[in-house]
Amino acid sequence: MTSINEQPIPAARPVIGEEEIEAAVRVLRSGRVVQGPEVAAFEEGFSGLVEGRHCVAVNSGTSALHLLLLALGIGPGDEVIVPSFSFAASANAVRLVGADVVFADIEPGSFGLDPAAVEAAVTPRTAAIMPVHLYGHPAAMDRLMAVAEKHQLAVVEDACQAHAAALHGTPVGAFGAGGTFSFYPTKNMHSLEGGMVTTADAELARTLRLLRNQGMEQRYANEIVGANMRMTDVAAAVGRVQLGKVEGWTEQRRANAAYLDAHISAPNVTTPPVAEGARHVYHQYTIRVRGDRDAAMAKLTEAGIGNAVYYPTPIHRLKPYWEPDQKAGRNWDLPETERAAAEVVSLPVHPSLGEGDLERIAAAVNTLGENL
Numbered sequence: 001m002t003s004i005n006e007q008p009i010p011a012a013r014p015v016i017g018e019e020e021i022e023a024a025v026r027v028l029r030s031g032r033v034v035q036g037p038e039v040a041a042f043e044e045g046f047s048g049l050v051e052g053r054h055c056v057a058v059n060s061g062t063s064a065l066h067l068l069l070l071a072l073g074i075g076p077g078d079e080v081i082v083p084s085f086s087f088a089a090s091a092n093a094v095r096l097v098g099a100d101v102v103f104a105d106i107e108p109g110s111f112g113l114d115p116a117a118v119e120a121a122v123t124p125r126t127a128a129i130m131p132v133h134l135y136g137h138p139a140a141m142d143r144l145m146a147v148a149e150k151h152q153l154a155v156v157e158d159a160c161q162a163h164a165a166a167l168h169g170t171p172v173g174a175f176g177a178g179g180t181f182s183f184y185p186t187k188n189m190h191s192l193e194g195g196m197v198t199t200a201d202a203e204l205a206r207t208l209r210l211l212r213n214q215g216m217e218q219r220y221a222n223e224i225v226g227a228n229m230r231m232t233d234v235a236a237a238v239g240r241v242q243l244g245k246v247e248g249w250t251e252q253r254r255a256n257a258a259y260l261d262a263h264i265s266a267p268n269v270t271t272p273p274v275a276e277g278a279r280h281v282y283h284q285y286t287i288r289v290r291g292d293r294d295a296a297m298a299k300l301t302e303a304g305i306g307n308a309v310y311y312p313t314p315i316h317r318l319k320p321y322w323e324p325d326q327k328a329g330r331n332w333d334l335p336e337t338e339r340a341a342a343e344v345v346s347l348p349v350h351p352s353l354g355e356g357d358l359e360r361i362a363a364a365v366n367t368l369g370e371n372l
């Protein structure tokens with residue numbers, strides 16, 4: 001039970017501090033509110049997180065994925081290999097451009113795409129692979145890039161949960177043809193809503209800029225068909241404040257995770273493994289619980305420990321994917337995905353936690369009995 005002076009610890013705590021508020025007000029007073037100087041400065045600043053790649057700001061992570069697939073020319077007739085163990089946005093972006101989603105299984109440790117499963121899923125129609133750096137842990141990019149090179153496939157990184165994560169020193173968003181980030185409020189850094197596409201290819205960056213703004217570089221001189229996926233300067237100003245803090249917050253998340261790793265000892269709980277050479281940025285601190293997960297979550301909630309399952313239903317089991325697959329008689333064999341969806345629970349790891357909070361989280365997990 002939560003005692004009277006022990007407040008519940010929320011699973012996530014988005015930061016909207018005085019600096020963010022002042023930045024937003026400054027932009028509102030300036031009158032330049034849409035895709036102006038703040039957006040340009042945010043793009044330039046963010047490129048520091050992705051080895052100087054071109055950065056194109058948009059209005060959400062979903063838009064970032066959508067636009068990147070469009071810019072790469074992926075569409076009807078193409079297949080894109082996607083993990084089913086992700087947020088629906090990863091697969092939705094593929095369907096939104098009219099391409100077909102092919103699901104591949106994950107590796108149990110990183111929760112990212114399994115390169116062997118990806119290789120087995122390649123067909124003559126495969127155009128791209130979409131590794132998702134789930135929970136802030138980089139997918140096996142070294143091995144996935146090798147599969148992509150062998151089959152000449154584009155790599156679209158979904159780094160929406162993984163700002164400043166890296167593998168063997170290379171930051172996510174700097175491996176593939178393009179990377180995508182989300183700045184939704186619960187992410188490691190946010191811009192209220194927002195997203196970013198990163199790419200080393202200047203021509204692709206130009207296409208992305210055209211696509212986000214009705215196909216225009218010069219006003220009313222439309223070059224191609226485009227959408228309106230522009231970021232506001234208010235969002236960019238908030239994002240710039242957060243960009244200045246994300247490294248410190250990331251270190252705090254990593255320290256919080258290290259504390260939980262060291263203090264969680266319940267026998268039926270597995271703490272999150274980290275692959276060799278990986279920089280995990282702990283967007284989520286996700287344990288596996290063997291036994292009755294619902295009972296475990298109810299006990300944590302009773303102890304005032306915020307907890308959540310990301311994601312209880314793999315994408316291939318969601319209606320817009322499940323129904324057409326059933327009709328076509330298509331069955332995906334995704335045992336690690338199914339197991340992860342049944343076992344995972346994310347615990348608070350956000351940078352606002354104090355040592356007392358961390359002690360309470362570890363203690364509550366350690367009281368989960370063996371006979372769940």
Ligand SMILES: Cc1ncc(COP(=O)(O)O)c(C=O)c1O
Pocket residue numbers: 060061062063086087089090132158160161181182183184194195
């Ligand atoms: C893995 C993943 N991909 C894509 C997205 C989409 O980002 P947004 O919510 O900014 O559209 C999210 C976040 O919500 C995500 O977690």
